[in-house]
Amino acid sequence: MGGDRSQHGHPAEVRRQASVPTTAAAARVLGAITGAGGRGLLVGGCVRDALLAPGSTPHDIDIEVYGLEPRALVAALSRVAHVAEVGRAFSVLVVRTQGESFDVALPRRMVRTGSGPDDVDVVVDPSATLRESSARRDLTINALAFDPASGEVVDCWGGLADLDAGILRHTGPAFSADPLRVLRAARFAAQLGFTLDPSTVALARELAPQFAVVPTERVWGEWQAMAATAAHPSAWLDVLDETGWIEHFPEVAAQRGIAQDPRWHPEGDVFAHSRLAADAGARLADEAGLTGEDRAVVVLASMLHDVGKTVSTQHRADGRITSHGHDEAGRPIAHTFLSRTGAPRSVIERVLPLVREHMVATTVRDPSAAAVRRLARRLVPATMLEWALVTGADRGGRGTASGPASTGRWLELAELAGTTRTPTAAILTGRHLVEAGMTPGPHFATTLAAALAAQDTGVITSEEDALAWLAAR
CATH class of the missing domain: 3.30.460.10 (Beta Polymerase, domain 2)
Structure with missing residues (x-):
């Protein structure tokens, strides 16, 4: 003492x-x-x-x-x-x-x-x-x-x-x-930037097997409180790691030791990147004025955005390390983690598209207005603004290779289209189909989805366009 x-x-x-x-x-x-x-x-x-x-x-x-x-x-x-x-x-x-x-x-x-x-x-x-x-x-x-x-x-x-x-x-x-006190200590480390005394680390390791008795809702309560308030989410991960409690969150633990191409990620393995990205996500969310669940969504998505690398990383014969498709692969892994941890549906449904779409600005540097409209729709119920923050956290969590996100043009076009927070509303609706004499049924959804795609590509820009498009089908 x-x-x-x-x-x-x-x-x-x-x-x-x-x-x-x-x-x-x-x-x-x-x-x-x-x-x-x-x-x-x-x-x-x-x-x-x-x-x-x-x-x-x-x-x-x-x-x-x-x-x-x-x-x-x-x-x-x-x-x-x-x-x-x-x-x-x-x-x-x-x-x-x-x-x-x-x-x-x-x-x-x-x-x-x-x-x-x-x-x-x-x-x-x-x-x-x-x-x-x-x-x-x-x-x-x-x-x-x-x-x-x-x-x-x-x-x-x-x-x-x-x-x-x-x-x-x-x-x-x-x-x-109360074994939950280990997670409380981890949260305080993340909120205050403090470190655990070695005696407390040792006791926490002894308590690790008792994790199973902690109600899931209390576990989520600590994760949510950390993500909503902590300035140093990396400290949360560090405490979980040093106490052995990270093994109770296998999707996160699996990031340790997954190598990355040092040209793009000189900071180290995927776990090291996720630590830094989570801190960057917290900083960017604070700068954007986010609080509560909104902040938690950005921090968690920043922490989880690369979990797909745990199953998609490959070491090539020429020495290169690649992880093609990790963005899409990360979605179900993040879903499993969030569900097991007790996250509510409102959080899960926003985090998952942010994980899946975090590479878009890297692969498409000069987006079209149509690409922006399509992305905004794929992100729902998350937003373009939240996506830009998570993308920024990814770029800001690379150690000496950190830099600004290439989302500026995307946000400019989103602002012009009015899609920074919600996608553009559908012009063609079920009412139009009924008025055109169509009988309601499963084909309604197929037709309306096709109309939305045409709207996002700019084929449909008005109700008149929509009716003409429908008449031509």
């Missing part, structure tokens, strides 16, 4: 003056706790984030209350806010006031229920100390507490030293109670 140790082998408690700004609503809740004779501490991520970004007001403020019994706490908070109970025995209270929401909890500690490694439980204990309560948290940097009354950060586990050093270290044995 980081920091000086007490006589019991634990890090000695450290206090440091700090500023953790709070809102008027948070002050109202804290005031109610103090007025009832309790002591309210800010805990967890809000303290960590405030120390990392001095002067900022943290979001998602969590409050832990000492010195009050559950019913006394509820009574005090109910005088100033709406209170809802979540969990067992008042373990967490959701408190809403002045348009803000806070999680307020009593101290909890780990209790052994048997002799096995998983025989532990978390119980509410109003008499527990801060050290006992914070021991159940995953990482030392998340076990920090801030006392608004004294203006001090209270650190029982060496979190301040780890925060200063950029280290992610497990707080204690409680880390093993």
